[in-house]
Amino acid sequence: MSAKYPTTMSCREAFDQLTSCYSIGGQFRNYYRHGDFTSCDKQVSKFKFCIVHSNDPVKVQEWYKEQASNNKMLQNSTGIIWQERETDPKK
Numbered sequence: 555m556s557a558k559y560p561t562t563m564s565c566r567e568a569f570d571q572l573t574s575c576y577s578i579g580g581q582f583r584n585y586y587r588h589g590d591f592t593s594c595d596k597q598v599s600k601f602k603f604c605i606v607h608s609n610d611p612v613k614v615q616e617w618y619k620e621q622a623s624n625n626k627m628l629q630n631s632t633g634i635i636w637q638e639r640e641t642d643p644k645k
Contacts, residue, residue: 559618561611572597613642 574580575594584592607613 559615568601
């Protein structure tokens with residue numbers, strides 16, 4: 555096992571993230587950022603995984619490692635959505 559990734563997963567935290575995603579605020583935030591509503595697939599899969607595998611530290615680490623690589627690929631493929639404004643106090 556590697557110390558880089560956690561060996562435990564909180565099902566309560568996963569459930570909280572799922573309910574937050576389905577909430578009005580979570581849906582509004584996603585609509586504002588990406589232009590559409592979300593089906594909360596990531597949160598659902600995390601909660602299901604936690605229910606089944608939260609007692610297996612090796613599988614939990616593998617899950618976190620896979621999520622980190624998926625997030626890295628997603629960041630590289632999406633690019634920058636918002637353009638930064640130039641702030642010039644003289645203007």
